[in-house]
Amino acid sequence: MPNISRGDVFASACPSRQILQHVTSRWGGLVLIALREETLRFAQLRRRIDGISERMLAQTLQVLEGDGLILRTDHGEVPPRVDYTLTPAGREISARVFALSDxxxxxxxxxxALTPNAAAQTVQ
Amino acid sequence: MPNISRGDVFASACPSRQILQHVTSRWGGLVLIALREETLRFAQLRRRIDGISERMLAQTLQVLEGDGLILRTDHGEVPPRVDYTLTPAGREISARVFALSDxxxxxxxxxxALTPNAAAQTVQ
DNA sequence: TGGGATACTTACATTGTTGTATGCACTTAC
DNA sequence: GTAAGTGCATACAACAATGTAAGTATCCCA
Incomplete structure (x- = not known):
């Protein structure tokens, strides 16, 4: 089996492409940015990220957890208390996603001012 | 009408969210990265970005052009010759997308090594 | 004379993503 | 006792994104 020293996002089969896709997915980036400074609970994330549904938040969190970018901590209490933090790798990536969005x-x-078409201008 | 001094990606209606979406879309980011160092023609981009279809490339280029991030130059020749470059704003954004992917x-x-599940490991 | 390259566009079918609604088991506040 | 909050899972439906295939006018090369 081949040893990989670094990825290549231009190759469709490279895992780096999938990771890039996860962290730049519709909600993935926003979750990473939201967790950049603080650990948050599920409901806090939901409120912070305007427009996300519970379903999508849960799914996004699972994907990012699966990639080793965020850490889920279930305190085993009732009512449930679970919180989410970035892992070291997650922090690195989060910083870069934030740099872009910022x-x-x-x-x-x-x-x-650049856009001649009204598409991206739709305030409201 | 309200004057905007800066965006807020956490607000679902904010135009910054849409722009962020465009530049982090499945193909948008790769196009920006590909154009980071050199002006490229349509077919060159197509070959560079493994897996993209002509349809998607054309569509992606139009969106990014609409956002004022890339410049399309049609030389009006036959057979057609058209090339694409980044605008100053496109260069700024491209640099940041590249920082992430890099x-x-x-x-x-x-x-x-972080991922316990095989999902992201699927080389091949 | 036939084939490939160029830069797309369009129609159609399929796949993928996202939302909505519901349920759960339990607690606290009113 | 009733409603709201907690962190999800699940089924279903709607919609958006994407791929495939074909077509366009012209040129160059063999």
């Missing part, structure tokens, strides 16, 4: 947030006015 | 590529062995 740049977009900061430069949004300029970005909106 | 970290993943470089740390792929460690990342694979």
């Amino acid at each position: 740049w977009i947030e900061e430069n949004l006015p300029e970005l909106l | 970290w993943i590529e470089e740390n792929l062995p460690e990342l694979l």
Whole structure:
């Protein structure tokens, strides 16, 4: 079996492509950003990330946990208390996803000015 | 009408969320990374990005062009010659998407070691 | 004279993603 | 006692994303 020294996202079969996909999925990135500074519980994440459904949050968390990027801690209490933190690898990735989203947030006015079409301009 | 000073990706209606989505879409990120260092023609991009279909490449390019991140130049020749470059804003974003993918590529062995499930390990 | 390359577009079918609604077992607050 | 909160799982339906295949006009090469 081949030893891999580094990935190549341009190769469709490379696992790095899948990981990249997970962390840039519709909700994956937002979850990582939300956990960047603090450990959060399920319901807190749900409230923080506007528009996410419980189903999608649960699914996204499982994928990221499966990739070893977040850590799930079940306190075994009733009513349930479970919280989520980033692992070291998760923190690295989160920082980079945040750098991207932060740049977009900061430069949004300029970005909106660039777009001739109204598509991305839809405030509201 | 409200003046926006910066975006907020956590708000579902914020345009920054849509832009983030575009640049982290299945093919959007790869296109931006591919154009990071050089201007490329349609067919070159197609060959570079393993697995993308013509349909998806065309669509992705249009979205990113609509966001003002890439510039399309049609030389008006026959047979057709068209090439794509990043705009200044596109370069900024591309650099950040690349930082993310590059970290993943470089740390792929460690990342694979983290995953207990075989899902992300599927080489081949 | 036939085949491949170029940069797409369009129609159609399939697959994948996402939302909605419901249920669970139990607690605390009103 | 009633409602709301907790962290999910599950079934189902709707919708969005994607792939496949074909077509376009022209050129170059063998």
